Amino acid sequence: MAIISAEQVGNRLNDWRIAIRKHDVQSANAMYTELKQLLQEMEENQEVLTYYSLLEGKYKLMIYERRGKTLKEQTELDCPSKTNDLIEYYFYLYKALYASYNRDYASAIGLFKIAEKKLQNIPDEIEVAEFHTKIANLYMLLRQSLISLHYIQNAVDIFKSHEGYERRLASAFVISAANYMDIGDFTRAENYYKKALHIADSLNDRFLASQLFHNISILYAEAGESKKCIDALEQALSDENYLSSCYFHHTMFMLVKELLSIDERTQALYYFELVNQKHESEKCPIYTAKLNLLYHLYFTEDMSQKAQACFEEISILKELKDAEGACELSALAAKHFEDLGAIHQAYLFLKEAYHMNHPIFEWRNSNEKNEFIVHRFNHCRFRTNSVFQFVK
Template structure:
């Protein structure tokens, strides 16, 4: 549908509307792991937003999406620089809520970079903002901080965050979060013999919801854990699961 709409863009006189279109397409390609396509669209949108003073928030979001794409391909220093540029814009705008969101995104970068302590530090900054803490973004940060705490062996703190999150779950809208944090719990906080069957069932449910981006990331996470535990056959299984999810996303992008 976006490809059909793009053919009509030349008839749209507003460059801001065209930039908004590019922003949305860039986000879609990012979710499909088509990194270079996403970067192409978002850089084009950013070029427009930077020329319009009242679009500072979109400028900051564009820098953040560039950083997220660069994170996916391991260009961490460049990603950090784009987050720094986004932070400058948001600080000048005194947008504390978006700054809290930015800290969460920087934490994702450090997680990819295998720097869990830095990731935790930024997540604590995000969660220290009361409005952010009270919003649904709380669940995203709680999932990530519990995961990173498990990685460095602080299982008790991780368990406390998980319990706090479960206490706030009210309806089925948080089911994806429950599945994700449940996988973290099953990997690190339980030693039940059937825990891998439980993890596989949760991954299957995420697939049913077309959450292939989450399946890819969590499968990689599980594979690393299993490798460290010398569970090499299980590690290979999850690596294959991650590759299957990646291939599925690419097929979706070609339809």
Template sequence: MAVEEKGIPYELVATKLNYYYTAIKNEWKNVEDIHDEVQKELDLMEENQDVLLYFSLLEFRHQLMLEYKYPKSARGVTEKAEDIEERYRALAEAGRINSLLEYYYNFFTGMFHFKQGELTEALSFYRVAEKYLDQVEGDNIEIEKAEFYFKLSEVYYHMKQTYFSMNYAKRAYRIFCAAPRTPEGKPTYVERKIQCQFVISGNWLDSLRSKEALEHAKNALRDAQELDGTEKNAEHLQRKALFNLGICYNQMEELDVAVQYFLKSLEIPNADEEYMS
């Protein structure tokens, strides 16, 4: 019976994969259910190695997200990275890698190396991915660009390449701010906007521009405090925003104010889940 049912058009499954990727990026609560639905459809899909690699890449991205959020329980990311590279090489040697797969392979592999602390390797993969960014299609291409710019801003920040980090963080921030609201009128991508402000503020601090850093730190705190209490990472973001304000005032040598913000930061319980972007 299973053999007779085999043959779901791969175009339909590819559309579902795009939905799965959206769920990963937005950390939807039902992302695991969506993954399982896609897996079932893949089992019934007519064979297409491009779609199978795309699914493997998205699973890799999913695992990276889980490792960022649950570092103690996440396993198998390194093994998945090795499997992805093997699949990618096989298709590349056969001349069957399209622009979309090139982009996602290099983008996600760059994220993996960044998580490993291998900044030069991460940047090398990001630079290759950037060559294919404009060729990625879809309704959310601007948000995809913003995600990519934000990741670049992170690696440049850790490399202390202030100008490049600031440039990419601002580009990402503008796109996230322009994103349409939900049907209920709520702003979207608030967490990403806060994280962009963190990067911008940090770059200003590295440039010894305390007042500019303080402005962005205040904006980040304002946005973090407006997060719904049920939002994931709300407490973490508020805690970090308060701590960043303390750093700003410390650099400005307003030590009493700095201590107040550090203490306010400590009043927010440290989440059991270690969060990273």
């Protein structure tokens, strides 16, 4: 068997890197298969192998973002020797992205800062745009909207000036929309979503369109437009490939929650059954807990059993590091129990929501329960759990 030079494989890895950056799933998949074979025939070269391992990590993250394929535990890589600026940059970028995927946001910020310093040695506009997109996504998740908007506008300007990066531009529009939603500018947020949907239509990319319909449904839920929210979620679920992705669980949870919010219980029960059938073949612990909580909240009659079951599911969410989900559903439970006249249970869930949203918050005195009763609960102050898709 002829030995292939490391330089030849390195050049092909560069082609793969560009396909990954463009979110060109078809080309990236084909090259991944090709490169695994080439590496078996390549002369020994540790730098090329490290480059491949880092690109493989980026590729798998891209497939998760673009096709909803769940990530498995990643192999821990050693820090590369200071010989190649791009490999060094990718090492810290990938570690930052994987930390963010695992909801370890404190570590992710530190790693992004190291990667940003390494990026200064790489004269590549698209790499700059990609970095700005990913760190903007992190700050968006952390509700640092103005910082996120600063980064994402830089990415938008760069992607607009390069052909072939339409999908990345759509990703940037989603981050912009999410930030404007956070600061209450729903009109501008909707405009950005519509721009992204126009890109998906022009590319005839149904999976991308489904992700976008899911994302815009979050905006409609925030704005209290349940019909538009439900219509968008049903459009998201119209693509067969989307139904077989991990994003199915995200969208189904949103759909069931919105149906229950307008007391469409019969239709919600129909979707509960669909999810249960899906769970038989593919478990998703976070969304199992969320849907179980919704079921107990709306269909368990005994008030004490209802509250206990809901608290158990919230504990599971906290163990799974879904603090936002635990906070949102605690707030939802508080509002629900208040509507039922169960003020004591409502108080406990509202307290839980505040502790999740403000970990250092302490109740000042025993009269706060009475202050809560007078205050009346306002669920709108808690943002709907977003689970924005593909924007990393």
